Amino acid sequence: MNIEPYGRFLPDYAAVLFRMALTGFLGLQVTEQAPDRKHAKAFAEYEERWFNYTKYQRDIEAAIATVHVSAKKKREQKGLMR
Numbered sequence: 001m002n003i004e005p006y007g008r009f010l011p012d013y014a015a016v017l018f019r020m021a022l023t024g025f026l027g028l029q030v031t032e033q034a035p036d037r038k039h040a041k042a043f044a045e046y047e048e049r050w051f052n053y054t055k056y057q058r059d060i061e062a063a064i065a066t067v068h069v070s071a072k073k074k075r076e077q078k079g080l081m082r
Contacts, residue, residue, distance in 0.1 A: 007070050007071060007072075008066070008067050008070070008071065013063065013064070013067060016060050016063045016064060017064075019056070019060060020060050020064075023057070030050055030053055030054065032046065032049070032050075034046050034047075034050075
């Protein structure tokens with residue numbers, strides 16, 4: 001079950017795709033309104049919660065973006081192979 005012509009193994013993406021689908025199905029999104037920036041402490045706490053909540057979405061998007069890059073090319077981009 002390779003994704004041609006990139007040679008990526010589709011089951012490697014199963015967990016990522018499942019989490020993305022589950023998040024969408026359950027409607028998991030940030031609904032909290034940001035406090036006014038005048039309240040620096042409250043705003044900083046909100047931003048930390050928002051970052052922690054959305055970091056997995058960024059990881060999912062980064063993982064899915066690799067599907068069109070061969071494993072060899074990815075290693076070359078990271079400088080692991082010349």
